[in-house]
Amino acid sequence: MASCGCRNGETEKMLSQHNGFAFDNVHYDPWQRKVKSKQTHKTSLAPQKVTKCAQKINASFIPHTSSHVQEEDKKLQSRERCKTLEAEIINARKSLDMHLKREKELIELNLQIIDAIESLEDKTHADVKQLLRKYEKYRSGIATLNANFLNELAEEKEDLQNRKAFMDSQISGLERKVEELNEQLQEKQNELSILSTYKDKEYPVKAMMISNFQAELDNFKSSNQADQEELEHIIKTELGKYERERIKVSNNIIYKVIVESVALMHPSIKDTALQNVVMKKEIEFHQKHHEEITQANKQLEREIESLLKSPKSNLRLQLFPEFFPKREKCTPDMELTFDIPTQDWLPI
Numbered sequence: 392m393a394s395c396g397c398r399n400g401e402t403e404k405m406l407s408q409h410n411g412f413a414f415d416n417v418h419y420d421p422w423q424r425k426v427k428s429k430q431t432h433k434t435s436l437a438p439q440k441v442t443k444c445a446q447k448i449n450a451s452f453i454p455h456t457s458s459h460v461q462e463e464d465k466k467l468q469s470r471e472r473c474k475t476l477e478a479e480i481i482n483a484r485k486s487l488d489m490h491l492k493r494e495k496e497l498i499e500l501n502l503q504i505i506d507a508i509e510s511l512e513d514k515t516h517a518d519v520k521q522l523l524r525k526y527e528k529y530r531s532g533i534a535t536l537n538a539n540f541l542n543e544l545a546e547e548k549e550d551l552q553n554r555k556a557f558m559d560s561q562i563s564g565l566e567r568k569v570e571e572l573n574e575q576l577q578e579k580q581n582e583l584s585i586l587s588t589y590k591d592k593e594y595p596v597k598a599m600m601i602s603n604f605q606a607e608l609d610n611f612k613s614s615n616q617a618d619q620e621e622l623e624h625i626i627k628t629e630l631g632k633y634e635r636e637r638i639k640v641s642n643n644i645i646y647k648v649i650v651e652s653v654a655l656m657h658p659s660i661k662d663t664a665l666q667n668v669v670m671k672k673e674i675e676f677h678q679k680h681h682e683e684i685t686q687a688n689k690q691l692e693r694e695i696e697s698l699l700k701s702p703k704s705n706l707r708l709q710l711f712p713e714f715f716p717k718r719e720k721c722t723p724d725m726e727l728t729f730d731i732p733t734q735d736w737l738p739i
Contacts (some may be wrong), residue, residue: 550655
């Protein structure tokens with residue numbers, strides 16, 4: 392009984408101190424058998440007559456039987472208490488093992504969650520830093536673009552004002568030209584009325600004179616054909632000269648327009664256009680050089696073929712011509728003559 396109580400106390404102490412688990416100490420005092428107090432009862436019954444044998448049996452049996460039963464009850468109760476405590480200890484140990492296993496699983500799960508959170512925090516931190524850097528770059532770029540836009544806007548506004556002033560001056564000049572053209576038109580209309588009257592009155596006479604002059608001109612043409620050819624040559628020469636002058640003036644105008652357009656371009660576009668022109672010149676130069684190299688290669692190939700076919704390139708033929716005589720090749724249109732020696736028999 393003492394060993395059982397000691398084991399119970401040690402088990403409860405171990406369970407209460409292991410890993411912070413606290414178990415309430417179970418008190419079994421209410422179920423403990425209490426010793427009854429001895430009471431003396433005085434009987435008022437009359438003494439009975441019993442035999443001597445019965446008195447001896449009663450006197451010797453009753454006290455011994457009650458004490459033995461009490462001892463058995465105590466032992467039975469102590470055994471039941473020990474069994475109950477052992478069952479509770481086993482349950483507590485199972486619960487402890489289960490809680491320890493669950494604690495280990497939760498610790499591993501918590502470590503995994505911590506690792507996942509840390510990796511996620513590192514990745515999130517890196518992403519946030521990258522986004523912040525991008526934002527700083529975008530912000531600085533936007534500020535630069537805004538500044539450039541404002542500068543370009545001011546320049547464009549100033550250019551617009553200049554163009555407006557230029558266009559106003561051009562419009563005023565065009566209006567003056569329109570007035571002058573209207574005056575000229577009025578003069579031409581007056582001349583047209585004069586010509587109309589001239590057509591009705593003087594034109595037939597002039598037409599006759601013109602026909603006569605045309606006939607004379609035809610006669611002069613036939614008689615002065617050489618002069619006409621020389622005159623045509625002079626006319627062609629002058630026309631060619633005027634055409635070249637026109638092309639020159641047109642090129643100058645185009646050049647001025649291009650220069651003005653380039654001056655109005657953005658510096659970056661101007662650099663790109665200049666680079667394109669340089670690249671175009673380089674491409675044309677390389678294409679020309681490539682064509683020259685191709686022509687040279689073809690010429691070299693032809694020379695190599697001619698050298699390969701030439702007998703002078705055959706060293707054996709040049710060194711030992713007697714062993715390699717020149718023979719004509721047999722063509723399909725040539726006739727073949729076989730000179731086979733035969734034996735002539737004497738006539739008998």
